[in-house]
Amino acid sequence: MPVTALPEFPTNIPTHPLLIVDYELLKNGDETEMDKLWKAATSLGFWYLKNHGANEDVEKMFDMGAETMNLPMEEKMKYEDEGFSFGYKFAGASAVDASGEPDKAEYLNIAKDDVLAWPKQARRSYPYTVNNRMESTIIPFVTKSIEVNNVLLAIFNSKLGLPEGTLCKLHFGEYSGCEARTIKAPKNLPVGKQAIGAHTDFGSLSFLHNRLGGLQVLPPGVEEWQYVKPVPGHAICNVGDALAMLSGGILRSNIHRVVPPPGAQAAFERWSQVFFTRPVNSVMLRPLSDESSLISEAVRKLSDEQREALTPRVTAYDWVSRRKKLRMIKNRAGPETWMASGGTELGRA
Numbered sequence: 001m002p003v004t005a006l007p008e009f010p011t012n013i014p015t016h017p018l019l020i021v022d023y024e025l026l027k028n029g030d031e032t033e034m035d036k037l038w039k040a041a042t043s044l045g046f047w048y049l050k051n052h053g054a055n056e057d058v059e060k061m062f063d064m065g066a067e068t069m070n071l072p073m074e075e076k077m078k079y080e081d082e083g084f085s086f087g088y089k090f091a092g093a094s095a096v097d098a099s100g101e102p103d104k105a106e107y108l109n110i111a112k113d114d115v116l117a118w119p120k121q122a123r124r125s126y127p128y129t130v131n132n133r134m135e136s137t138i139i140p141f142v143t144k145s146i147e148v149n150n151v152l153l154a155i156f157n158s159k160l161g162l163p164e165g166t167l168c169k170l171h172f173g174e175y176s177g178c179e180a181r182t183i184k185a186p187k188n189l190p191v192g193k194q195a196i197g198a199h200t201d202f203g204s205l206s207f208l209h210n211r212l213g214g215l216q217v218l219p220p221g222v223e224e225w226q227y228v229k230p231v232p233g234h235a236i237c238n239v240g241d242a243l244a245m246l247s248g249g250i251l252r253s254n255i256h257r258v259v260p261p262p263g264a265q266a267a268f269e270r271w272s273q274v275f276f277t278r279p280v281n282s283v284m285l286r287p288l289s290d291e292s293s294l295i296s297e298a299v300r301k302l303s304d305e306q307r308e309a310l311t312p313r314v315t316a317y318d319w320v321s322r323r324k325k326l327r328m329i330k331n332r333a334g335p336e337t338w339m340a341s342g343g344t345e346l347g348r349a
């Protein structure tokens with residue numbers, strides 16, 4: 001489906017405005033732009049990123065996603081995600097709420113470790129539609145996404161007053177949950193259904209590309225979900241739980257969800273491409289108070305409950321595994337399973 005054939009996001013629906021950050025300016029060390037990024041990451045935790053240079057790679061990812069999701073179900077299920085995160089997740093495998101309502105989105109997660117090891121296999125195998133496009137599409141998209149998220153991480157490292165390279169070291173040199181995700185939600189979903197239930201992202205940074213509306217955030221202090229409007233060529237970036245924890249809550253991992261696209265857009269399939277940067281598996285998730293007075297000061301001001309929420313005493317691997325596992329309907333015992341699947345949202349979900 002050419003992008004131009006898709007209906008516009010309706011003009012009569014309120015949206016949550018995000019700050020627009022220019023990646024080229026960030027890369028050139030522009031102070032004003034870095035301040036804008038900091039403001040976005042410490043308030044809502046979401047921002048648009050323009051001039052990121054990944055648009056052509058993203059277009060190819062949309063093609064790869066369509067080729068993959070169009071495979072017969074039997075073929076996709078050969079690559080089912082059996083635990084951690086990598087592989088195929090069929091629509092309806094995860095709950096969207098405590099009642100156990102099934103999700104409506106299917107997706108395929110491709111481990112960064114497999115992409116960087118190609119043509120060797122590091123973590124698992126994938127459908128031929130992925131293998132065939134590894135060199136032309138997936139390696140370029142993942143390489144570019146890593147580069148972008150590294151620039152963002154280095155800025156956060158400096159603004160948090162951490163010794164140079166601290167955050168970078170926590171994200172490289174070992175296997176991790178970093179992954180590229182291609183997502184499809186069907187067209188004509190009834191209003192009120194959720195393609196993806198409310199969640200905070202599990203890792204550190206997400207680099208998201210979508211074309212239709214449907215992504216919503218619940219901003220702090222607000223009771224109503226608000227749409228984030230897709231803007232052509234602009235990525236939607238956000239902070240996840242791991243970075244919220246490492247920063248002692250200074251960086252915000254905000255809750256979000258995916259509902260049917262609004263207005264005339266609802267009649268179209270909804271596709272997204274994401275790259276998730278996550279700490280390496282063995283990293284203990286906790287505020288880096290020993291390494292930054294800014295972080296230790298922020299942690300000192302938290303309530304006991306907030307401090308506990310940011311200090312789960314588990315590794316990055318266990319954090320992703322638990323959240324993923326407890327959202328799966330096959331592991332659901334009752335509403336308590338959903339309640340136990342939460343992240344750093346401090347009861348907001």
Ligand SMILES: O=C(O)CCC(=O)C(=O)O
Nearest residue numbers: 183201210215258272274
């Ligand atoms: O598809 C989208 O717009 C958002 C997807 C998302 O939140 C996720 O995969 O974590």
Ligand SMILES: [Fe+2]
Nearest residue numbers: 199200201256
């Ligand atoms: Fe998300």
